[in-house]
Amino acid sequence: MIGIADIRAAGERIAGHIVRTPTVESPGLSALLGVPVTAKLELLQRTGSFKARGATARLLALSEGERAAGVVAVSGGNHGIALAVMAAALEVKATVVMPRTAPARSVELVEATGATLRLTDGMDEAFALTGRLRDEGLTLVHPFDDAVLVAGQGTVGLELAEDAGELTDVLVSVGGGGLISGVAAALHALRPGVRVWGVETEGAEAMSRALAAGGPLPVELSSVVTTLSAPSVSRLTYDHVSALVTEVLVVPDAEAVRGSLELAEHAKVWAEPAAGCLLPAARRVRERVGDGARLGLVVCGGNTTVADLMGWAERFGPR
Template sequence: MTGLVTLADIRAAADRISDTVVRTPLVPFALADPGRPLWIKPESLQPTAAFKLRGAYNKIKQVLPEARKRGIVAHSSGNHARSVAWLAQRLGLRAVIVMPDTAPPNKIDIVRELGAEVVLVPPALRDTHGFVLAERHGYLPVVPFDDPAVVAGQATVGLEIMEDLPDADVVLVPVSGGGLAAGVATAVKALRPRTLVIGVEPALASDAAQSLREGRRVAWEPERTYRTVADGLRTNVLGEVPWEQIRRHLDGIVTVGEEQILDAVRRLALDARLVAEPSGAVTFAAYLAGETTGKHVAILSGGSVNPQLLADVLTEPTRLEALHER
């Protein structure tokens, strides 16, 4: 079908974005079980704190003259917003960002400080209001998941993993809107089909796990997905482009609990010296709870953490269960 991303698209994306995106290393986790060594891919080290820069830049760079003329609009819970705003500032584009009014204040402030116009909407409108604004004002939409150019950009994470660790056995990737999971699964399977690519979701927002089980796209209401502390993973996999690639290439999805996620944030900070937001820590949580063997890679997708939450998990490790009730 049209719109599927190929390895050639991914390699072209890697070339296109290399002047701006950080080639993140694989950081060995020193406290891993010797029978299941772990490397962490810290996308938190991107200038915008998350992998989202890859897809957004791969898209915008291909439509730059039009974007300059029309301005751009994006919708996001935070990290896509920040990446689009950062790119707009560097490239001199007008940017309007639609965010759910439940997004963490630190994520909203950062977007505003980058000079973008923020439009806050109820979570139920977050995925559609951007298109309304595009229609009304002529802005060019830069969507977070459902675009082959965006998926190809996120897929460069998988390309780099296989370049650095060609015999990786298991790659753990967070699943939200599905752009990263679709891209990474496509890249890894194209390069080494026997490497397992496992999605990770919070149990409280495990729409994709249910969708894969049932073989059809299932939507969870915001009231349900917004229970998880992992604010970057509350979106459903509803886009056709990521869904098709996930359905074909992802080997499965595992879920993690809220306490596991917060404990993972704590251990990443202290044992790996990496600041992760809850959404970025789910893969490490899955590794800690898992029983798969061989060489593991956990994609730490983002590090835009609320300072108070990070301080809390550092000092109250035994009371994690209370934290996400806030």
């Protein structure tokens, strides 16, 4: 299990490379949900999501031989962007493998860094190709099955614990589980009374199904929220979530998209549906906890275009 010492060490290592993002009380979201809400604005992070933290932690831990060979990552969007940008900054050659369903903006951002981009027909194929490239000598920077990377993501929780006021419940989006594992480990150490809730979208339910089955297993992917679409979680992230997280809630794609629109309207932030899914889940947590709830939302990323979000809004309806 990752401990607070690991997370603090990661924080010291990456401090000169990433942004300490704002942790702010949100009057708009507090009025919307009827209880105090604090937002950790990780969408203001370098590369537009929390992923820069873990990618930087892993890149700085490479041996000279690994740096020389180059790195490879598989991603639905944000992990690939983060690795490509931070590898370029640290002068490490990177290859990023993405499914063709990845957001067009994500593909453009990766290509702009000079990284090698490989596109596949789906996420399962992307993971398979990444495995072959690793076998050929590239160093894998896994999006969530890596203790050093997860400790880097845990710095989100470290900052939240240090910067937020009173909290009873914190909600974190779940793809492969790297972010929530790190955040839960940090809060368990520093705010032991705070409950941590995971949020997935329907069709991207790798963690909730793993918890129901008693361990990681492959899942079919159909969510439009590709940045949460992991084909399975890892034993590392499963162990942390099963031990430290109260529950993983699942919301429909339509509610995640509406949540992004509500974040824009009420919190004045432009967030992707991977963060928008927190709002419908927060309503459920607020109902279960009651008026004494003090909610924290980790707004994980903002890498979505106006065209993407408006297209989803038209498809699912704004209300």
